[in-house]
Amino acid sequence: MTYPVIRRHDAVYPTLLAQLHDPPAQLYLRGSVDALTGPAVAIVGARSCSSYGAQVGRTVARELAAAGVVVVSGLARGVDAEAHRGALDAGGCTVAVLGCGIDRDYPRRHAELASRIVESGAVVSEYPPGVEPAPWRFPARNRIVAALAVATVVVEARSRSGGLITADFALELGRDVFAVPGEITSGLSAGTNELLRQGASPLLAAADVLDAMGVEPKAPAGRSVSSAAEAVLALVSDGVRDPDALVRASGCSSGDVAAALVELELAGLVATADGEYRAVVAV
């Protein structure tokens, strides 16, 4: 099978990419070349992210994609995959940059995700078919991720991790860097919190990125949930995450709290992982 190739001096070669001091000589492509032309934001982060990182990555990607922004990431486990999924949730467009040959789905478990990305977006690589994934190719991949996007969002990153390399490339290119604040006690947020200290913009909502880009956020759909669900949502937003604690704090029965949480989940207002609940929209 042959793959379309975009060469350095082709008209469709992304102009943002050309700003790198060592732009790739060619990009192999699966999917639509149009995906490389829209305004794009990179969302990157730890492979072994926490449930917090996964939810934030997915939600931010969803909201950016809903506003018409292309979400760029690296198809890795964790935050990368969540970012791609979030964009697909919103019916948006997303681009995955591989650190191996264009014919490889790496990691293999994301093969299905890659095929969904290709339907509306693109999978690209500077490596021809057959090139094996290797650790030293990932930083090179990260420069393409950063260069394709007008801004880079780092969701969770340990100190000295791949996400920070992407942020460094973005800074070199003079692009905006956003970091999602995390708990200071969590090693997974050490890198992002350090970015904030160095002057990255804190990301408190997807709208922060859209504002910087001058893109109108999509008007949030009016939500109508029961009063019991509103009360539970208020508690979840205050950081009460454990269903038992919610039962005690709300004074409702366990069954009623469970029903309210499912109602909120279906409305996209809370998300659950490992038995705990978290508010999805920053209130």
Place this chain on the structure above:
Amino acid sequence: MLAASRQIPPGALLEHAAIGELALDGRLRPVPGVLVAAEAAGRAGVHRLICPVESAAEAKLAGVDPVPVAHLADVVAYFRGAYRPEDVDALPRSRANGGAAVPDLADVRGQERARRTLEVAAAGRHNLLLSGPPGTGKTMLARRLPGILPPLRDDEALEVTRIHSVAGLLPPGHGVVGERPFRAPHHTASAPAVIGGGSPPRPGEVTLAHHGVLLLDELAEFARPALEALRQPLEDGVVAVARVTGRLLFPARFVLVGTMNPCPCGARGDPGHECLCAPQRLAAYREKVSRALVDRFDLVLTVPRARSREYEGGAGESSGSVRGRIVAAAERLGGPALPFDPAAEMLLARAVDTLPLSGRGRTRVRRVARTIAALAASEAVRAEHLAEALSYRTPTELRAG
């Protein structure tokens, strides 16, 4: 032989059957399975059963007249009319599970969600999977399930007694088993130990748990063949053991409770620890459970790490009081199926669109919603019942792929 050698009058043997192990010194020793043998004798029209003294009470349960004997000489004396056996009293109901008392739910502090899930599981006989870090009380909760299931009906009790009698689990002089069995095989148990087998074939743990609870603690540690073998009993309520001599069907209708850690090292989801599992290992661990069984659990409860403040929860309701609600709900579930009201149907349609929910998952949610409606003594399954049922679905972390 005694009759043939004229030591006892021939013809006296009519209407008599005998069971027991004859020792070389002429004494009779008890054997397992007297209840079943006595019932078979009764069905064959034989109403007197000569049996070891220890087994007399058990034979009495089957409705035959036991002739308790301690020695072969007693048998001869009996047939010559020189020995009249004493009347045997039918025994009161005894405890299952080696006499240990079933622990009470009142001992559980806090854990409101887990208590509620147990209640739903007991009312609808739903299989339950408890997932959570070590030390969150998963096993402790599971052990309290038999105590809130509706009490055994008489026919169920006899069935359980029969099985435990054959398996030799009943001490001599026991009565009908009065409590629901609770079986918790260790995770090193082999497939034949779990489903039954051997020569002659013996009932396995699934059959010993008939009408009771089967707890598989550390579900993911069980050997794959043992887990796979559970599929048939879970679906059909019986287990077929194929032997050279034929195929045997053992009854095996039980509530399955599984527990598992969220990951092999147990630290995942615990804010105080960091999970050290390699992603491949985590994926393999979850896939094992998921492939084998996750689809068979109607209820999946993820127990988060209990932090110190969680122990603030007061002492809970006692098993007896919870059981009252469960008996009422189980009666309602035995009646005509509760209809779904339109709002509930709409919510389910929306959930299928939004959440990853398989066809089988959908069926399970409907079943659980009916149980919840029955617990609420509602005339129909309403949206709130369905929503609660959805909260016990298989979480994304445990889904295959």
